[in-house]
Amino acid sequence: MSAAIGFEDWQALVQLYADYAHVVDAGLWEQWPEFFIEDCVYRVQPRENHERGFPLATLSFESKGMLKDRAYGIRETLFHDPYYQRHVVGLPRLLGEADGRFDVEANYAVFRTKLSQLSTVYNVGRSLDVVVRTAEGLKFARREFIYDSEMIPNSMIYPL
Amino acid sequence: MNAPIALAELTAAPMNWERGTSRIPFAVYNDPALHTLELQRFFYEKHWCYVGLEAEIPKPGDYKRTEIGERSVILVRALDGAIHVVENACAHRGVAFCRARHGNAQAFVCPYHQWNYALDGRLRGVPMRHGVKRDGVVQGGMPADFNFAEHGLTRLKVAVRGGVVFASFDHDVEPFEDFVGPEVLRYFDRLFDGRKLNILGYNRQRIPGNWKLMQENIKDPYHPGLLHTWFVTFGLWRADNRAQMVMDARHRHAAMISTRGNAGAVTEVSRVSSFKQTMALHDPRFLDIVPEPWWNGPTAVMTTLFPSVILQQQVNSVSTRQIVPDGHGHFDFVWTHFGFEDDTPEMTQRRLRQANLFGPAGFVSADDGEVIEFSQESFEAKPGHRTLVELGGDEVADTDHMVTETLIRGMYRYWREVMAR
Numbered sequence: 001m002s003a004a005i006g007f008e009d010w011q012a013l014v015q016l017y018a019d020y021a022h023v024v025d026a027g028l029w030e031q032w033p034e035f036f037i038e039d040c041v042y043r044v045q046p047r048e049n050h051e052r053g054f055p056l057a058t059l060s061f062e063s064k065g066m067l068k069d070r071a072y073g074i075r076e077t078l079f080h081d082p083y084y085q086r087h088v089v090g091l092p093r094l095l096g097e098a099d100g101r102f103d104v105e106a107n108y109a110v111f112r113t114k115l116s117q118l119s120t121v122y123n124v125g126r127s128l129d130v131v132v133r134t135a136e137g138l139k140f141a142r143r144e145f146i147y148d149s150e151m152i153p154n155s156m157i158y159p160l
Numbered sequence: 161m162n163a164p165i166a167l168a169e170l171t172a173a174p175m176n177w178e179r180g181t182s183r184i185p186f187a188v189y190n191d192p193a194l195h196t197l198e199l200q201r202f203f204y205e206k207h208w209c210y211v212g213l214e215a216e217i218p219k220p221g222d223y224k225r226t227e228i229g230e231r232s233v234i235l236v237r238a239l240d241g242a243i244h245v246v247e248n249a250c251a252h253r254g255v256a257f258c259r260a261r262h263g264n265a266q267a268f269v270c271p272y273h274q275w276n277y278a279l280d281g282r283l284r285g286v287p288m289r290h291g292v293k294r295d296g297v298v299q300g301g302m303p304a305d306f307n308f309a310e311h312g313l314t315r316l317k318v319a320v321r322g323g324v325v326f327a328s329f330d331h332d333v334e335p336f337e338d339f340v341g342p343e344v345l346r347y348f349d350r351l352f353d354g355r356k357l358n359i360l361g362y363n364r365q366r367i368p369g370n371w372k373l374m375q376e377n378i379k380d381p382y383h384p385g386l387l388h389t390w391f392v393t394f395g396l397w398r399a400d401n402r403a404q405m406v407m408d409a410r411h412r413h414a415a416m417i418s419t420r421g422n423a424g425a426v427t428e429v430s431r432v433s434s435f436k437q438t439m440a441l442h443d444p445r446f447l448d449i450v451p452e453p454w455w456n457g458p459t460a461v462m463t464t465l466f467p468s469v470i471l472q473q474q475v476n477s478v479s480t481r482q483i484v485p486d487g488h489g490h491f492d493f494v495w496t497h498f499g500f501e502d503d504t505p506e507m508t509q510r511r512l513r514q515a516n517l518f519g520p521a522g523f524v525s526a527d528d529g530e531v532i533e534f535s536q537e538s539f540e541a542k543p544g545h546r547t548l549v550e551l552g553g554d555e556v557a558d559t560d561h562m563v564t565e566t567l568i569r570g571m572y573r574y575w576r577e578v579m580a581r
Contacts, residue, residue, distance in 0.1 A: 044521065048261070049361035055512055056361025056497045058521045062513075065442030070523075076436065077389035079527040081534070151366040151492065154529045156521035 005097050013092055013131060016138045017106060021087040024159055029074050032159060033067035037134060040064055041142045044160055047125065050146045057144075058156060070159060080157040084113040085122065087160070092129075100133035101141070108145070110160060112153070123149045123160060168196040175581045176546075181572035182554035182565075183546045186539040188575070189370035195488035201578050202467040203229030203485075208319055208326040208339050210469035210482050211235045211245055213496060215323060215357040221264040221279065226494075227484045228327065228468070232256050233316065235325055238279040239266070245327035246281035247314035268313070281313035322352025324480070340465065341408030343558075347415040347463050351473055353454055356501035360512060363495040365520035369532035370539070371467070371483050371491035372571075377528050378462050378470045379571055381405065381416050381562035382551055387531065388524045389434040390517065394447055395420050396475065397460060403562040410577075411556055411570030412466040418562065420449075420459040420475075445513055446523070449475045466571065474524075476507070477514040489536060493529070495519050 005013075016035070023031045036042065045057035061067055090107035097103070105126055112122035125147035132141045145160045172193040175185050188194065203209055209228040212235045216224050223236035225248060232248035248258045250270040257270040267284065268277040276285035286308075291301025316327040319336035326336055337345060367374070377383070384391045385398035392398045401421040407414045441447065449459075455473075463471040470481040477497070484492040495518070499511050517524045538545075552564030556573050559566055 046362060046364065052262075052361075054359060054361030055508075056363070056515060057512075058363055058519055060512060060516060061443075062445070063443045066446065066516075068442040069446065072439075073523050076439075077393075077434070078523065079387060080530050151364050152520040154365060154367050154520070154533055155526040157526060 005094065005102070009097075009102075012138050013094075013102060013104065016131065016140075017089055017092055020140075021089050025084075025086050027158070029071035029158075032071060033064050036064050036067060036140045036143070037132060038064045040067075040140060041144070042067060042140075042159070043144045044156065045144060045146055046150075047146050047148050050144075058152065059159070067159075074157060078157055080155060081114055083115070083158075085158055086111045086113070086119075102129075102131040102138075104129045104131055108160070120153065121149075122153060123147050123156070125149065127160075164196060165200050168193040168200075172197055172581070173543075177576070178546070179550070179554045180556070181569045181576065182550045183548055184568075184572055185546045186543050188572075189372065189536060189539040190488060190543050192488055194579075194581075195485070197579065198467075199229045199485070204231070205328075205330040206333055206578075207330075207467060208328050208333060208336050208465075209467070210465065210480065211325050211327045213323055213357055213359065213480070213498065214243065214320060214325060215359050215498065216262070216496075217243070219264065221266060222262070223258070223265060223279070224262045225258050225260065226482070227492075228316075228329070229485060231329075232258070233327065234258050234268070235327075236265075236279045242280070243318055243320055243325060244280045245316040245318050245325070246277075247316070247329075249314065250275055251283060251311040251313060252286075277313050281315040283308045283312045322349060322354060323357050324348075324352050340413060341410070343406050344408050344413045344415050344463060344465070347406070347417070347461050348465075348471065350454065350456065350461065351463075351471055351478065357498045358501060358503065358508070360497040360499055360508070360515070363497075363519040365493050365495075365529060366486075366490060367493055367529045367532055368490050369529075369536035370488055371485040372575075373532045373535060374470070374481075374483055374491065374493060374528075375464050375466060375571060376568050377532065378416070378464045379414050379567035380565060381418070381567075382565060383531075384524075385562075386432055386434055387527055389436060389439070390523050392432060392435045393437075393439050399561075399563055401562070403560070405559045405562065405564060405567055407556075407558060407567060407570050410574050411567075412574040414464050414567040414570065416460075416462045416562070416567070417458045418460045419457055446516060447475075448510055448513065450507070450510060452476070464567075464571075466574070472518065474518065475514060476510050477518055478511065479515075479518065489540070493520075 020035050042061040043057040044059040088109045093105045095103040107126050110123045111119050113119040128144045130142035131138050173187040173191040211226050217237040220239045223234050234248050236244050248256045250257050252275050255270050255272050274287050278284050289302045291298040317331045319326045402419040404417040461473045472479045479495050479497045482494040499508050549565035549568045556570040
């Protein structure tokens with residue numbers, strides 16, 4: 001760990017990651033944008049693009065409004081086979097801290113379970129995050145999921 | 161004809177067609193023997209298949225590994241700048257030696273016995289070809305009549321047009337321009353008009369369905385305004401838009417051309433359940449559409465080049481979508497998004513934002529993969545049945561509207577000619 005933070009900050013950070021995973025695994029899509037500040041970045045990007053410097057991402061949102069549009073899309077416009085997703089997230093790895101801003105990396109694996117089918121490994125990678133202090137507690141200013149998984153198994157409907 | 165092909169010919173499922181090609185037997189999506197025949201007849205002979213964009217290999221020595229059908233090939237720019245496509249299979253023991261997906265090389269070397277090939281596939285070096293001398297005696301070595309010229313990598317025929325590279329294992333294939341035909345080539349040239357391309361990146365998805373279903377999806381103008389709420393609600397693609405369906409003379413390729421019309425307006429077609437009159441975006445930048453001069457009118461042109469690729473222009477989002485079959489029941493779908501050399505930073509940003517509509521998570525495209533999967537499920541479960549593509553009758557002809565399934569019927573008319581089934 002390259003930065004040392006107090007126990008309270010560390011606890012809040014770990015709680016943020018745990019709460020986030022709970023919301024996206026429980027399908028609470030309306031709560032999902034609330035983990036972010038208004039002027040945020042949310043991206044899900046193949047590792048290939050990330051490492052080669054290509055800007056394209058599988059999902060690329062630049063505001064909390066875009067996250068709300070996605071939440072609406074999941075409920076109302078994206079026809080899809082329903083599935084459960086389950087995040088297993090490693091402990092956040094603190095890369096730096098300054099002025100109430102935390103740079104964090106965390107490994108994750110997401111399992112997918114479709115109705116009447118076996119559970120499978122759906123998407124694996126790490127997130128590169130910027131967490132900031134706000135009046136309502138810690139929020140994400142940036143979440144970038146950089147996935148190792150070479151193929152998306154058909155589609156990605158729900159946010160990681 | 162080689163033995164596996166002959167065997168496939170004998171064992172492929174019988175077909176029962178009715179009303180031309182307006183009722184498609186489920187068996188065309190289901191049968192491993194038929195799939196083997198299709199790979200041979202569509203991917204390995206008489207057709208040009210997409211392998212990539214010149215912009216992916218800008219410098220001498222740059223290469224990219226990809227597939228044609230189920231065979232691994234390498235697209236490479238030789239040291240003299242010429243573009244070659246060679247099969248990724250060592251002439252010695254068949255090793256698929258190229259493991260990186262892209263890179264830069266002076267030569268190709270198989271790790272197993274270090275056979276060495278020039279970037280154009282010619283064999284350059286065979287270790288111990290002349291044997292090894294011990295105690296003054298030469299031991300082993302290749303036969304005296306070993307001919308390097310006979311043992312290169314399989315070299316494919318290459319066609320480059322507008323910065324797009326196609327290749328064929330079949331050196332007797334007709335010229336690329338004749339293969340596409342003037343009707344569809346017009347739309348190819350509209351998108352690839354000679355400007356240099358900038359690669360924006362890739363998306364890769366594996367879809368559990370027969371590869372032809374993706375060709376059919378982009379030859380089906382009926383579904384976008386029904387399945388895709390965003391298209392019908394924001395007027396991007398709906399049945400009352402001005403549209404044209406254009407095919408080549410053999411009906412294998414097609415262009416679906418549409419011009420954005422009544423965004424939001426309530427009309428006959430907006431009574432479909434996917435239309436949401438009150439839907440508004442929290443962030444309208446998803447649809448910050450700026451017309452470009454090269455469009456010359458149409459806001460969307462979706463071109464299918466049979467069998468291997470789809471060329472996408474949906475407003476400001478442009479991409480190629482490569483179809484890579486993996487058995488009869490799966491295919492990989494590889495999206496390469498790009499822009500043009502004269503794009504402003506704002507236009508690049510716009511293309512990237514609109515890319516949220518497309519790809520495996522796209523507001524529009526994600527559900528295409530879903531419905532393909534569900535179709536395949538029924539094909540497997542009920543092999544004796546057939547689909548129905550009778551919108552607009554059972555004829556095959558260009559139209560000036562999108563209330564038709566004529567392009568799918570056309571594709572299967574061609575399929576039947578080639579497959580003799």
